[in-house]
Amino acid sequence: QFANKDALAVEAFDAALSEDRRGDVDTILANYLSLGHVQAPGKGCxxxxxxxxxSREGPGSPVRTRFTHGVEGLASILANLTPKASRERR
Known part of the structure; x- marks a missing residue:
């Protein structure tokens, strides 16, 4: 049970982001750009x-806030995997 539509959307978004993202940058990118990922948009990013x-959510809405945290979290995962890479690779 959810208090409102936003609470449901936030919970659903959290569930979608809980997917395990392990591996190096090449593995993560290969999975993201794979044909299987493209052909299954319901299971995609x-x-x-x-x-x-x-983009249509108001500033400070619970869903927009959670989305922003999700973007920052995924960017952090990738950033933490790249410091050892060569300058050209980054």
């Missing part, structure tokens, strides 16, 4: 799928 909807 929640950030890409919801970006248009989030």
């Amino acid at each position: 929640p950030l890409a799928a919801l970006a248009n909807d989030i």
Whole structure:
């Protein structure tokens, strides 16, 4: 049971972001750019799928806030995997 539609959306978004993201940058990118990922949009990246909807959310809305945290979290995962890479690779 959810208090409102926003609470449901936030919970659903959290569930979608809970996917395990392990491996090096090449593994993560290969998975993201794979044909299987493209052909199954319902199982794809929640950030890409919801970006248009989030743009219509008001500033400070619970869904927009959670989306922003999701973007920052995924960017952090990638950033933490790249410091050892060569300057050209980064």
